[in-house]
Amino acid sequence: MQLIHDATLLESYIEKYGIRQHFPSEVVNHFCLYSASIGDAICTQGEHVTQLYLLVKGKATVSYVAENGKKLIVSFKQAFELFGDIEYIKQIDALHTVEAASVVHLIGIPIDSLHTYAASYPPFLQLLLRELTEKFQLKSRAFSFSLTHGALTRLASYLMRVMTADDGGQLTSPLPTSRTSDIADHIGTTSRHVNRLLATLAKEGIIERRKGAISIKDWEKLEQLANQSIYA
Template identity: 40%
Template sequence: MREIHDTELLQHYMETFEIKPILNDDLLPYLTLFSYDHGELICTQGDPYNHLYLLVKGKLKIFNTSPEGRTLILSFKTPLDVVGDIEYVQGTDFINTVEAVSEVHMIAIHHRWLKKFASDHTPLLKFLLNVITQKFYVKSSSLSFNLLYPVEVRFASYLLSVCFDEGDALYSGKLSTSHLIDAANLIGTSYRHLNRVIQHLSKEGLVERHKGFIEVKNREGLSELANHRNIYEK
């Protein structure tokens, strides 16, 4: 992690994502721009809270490790998104671990300044309400989906979300094998079982296994299997 002293870049992000309207002017001097490399941890579960982060570049992985050591990936995030909002509101330690998947830029604001200057700033409160309710929705449908459907269905939904969203024509319809472990942890199953499910989907002709990646062969069929629900979307 390193701080980026680049006022112009900060300004650029503020404009792109329309951040200024939600912040109190008094806060502006206290914004810091941080950069994280691939694999770096932004915060670890159990850390005491102290910053609110705005993700403005790159991709984050949010996950949680159980006392038994099992990892559960909760989500991937792309700009604009917020980290540490719940912790800020509740004044609690971080619940999850946040890792940079690519090079990541985040605008950080120390809670101290937020409390001092913006605890009654309506636009920020409304912004937080919005972000948090959205997170609640995702979490809520995720819970139902996980409890109600088997891994096969969840993986179908996952494949559809991950393989066709990036706009990357090359990888369209393909999932790199190296991401399979992540996928398993995100879906909440074991790597072994995911493999079994892929094997089954192969037999059905929905996907095909190649060296290094898995290719979607029948998008419509997967979508039907997933009940047309894109639970892992964004």
């Protein structure tokens, strides 16, 4: 990640998301703005957590690597999102790896400053409670979705999630098909089955597979297949 030396841009994000109301001024004074490119690690599973991060632009993936080395994409996140809240509360190392899925901007907040100035600050504690509650709700919804919908519906929902821009519109850049293993891990099936499902979607004119990438050709049909459900 790269540090952005732009106080005006930092202040614009603080104002846009009403961030100042959640932190005492002593903590706000320690805010730093960072940028990360696609694939850059924001935090890595098992590493010591030194900062809380607020995602204020772009998308990120949250993944977990099991003891057998298998990687599972747990969720997708976009602004406004908080990373490191559980680790801060429990004072543990990072539970997951968070990587940029697009160009992202994040506000970094030193954990030490939170312990010193915000540990008993009601607005900050309310923010933590809200974020943890929302994460619990999303995980419950995603678990229920996986149990009650077939692989094709889960794939359609996944594609809608990763191909939706921050403003709710459709991304124009194609999705690399080299990520089929990630897709398979996330929707709970095999890479071979994902390839069969992608072939089905291509045959029906919903997607196009060309030059190692996937493009959405019929967003409306994809939305119908997804049953208006979007993976968290």
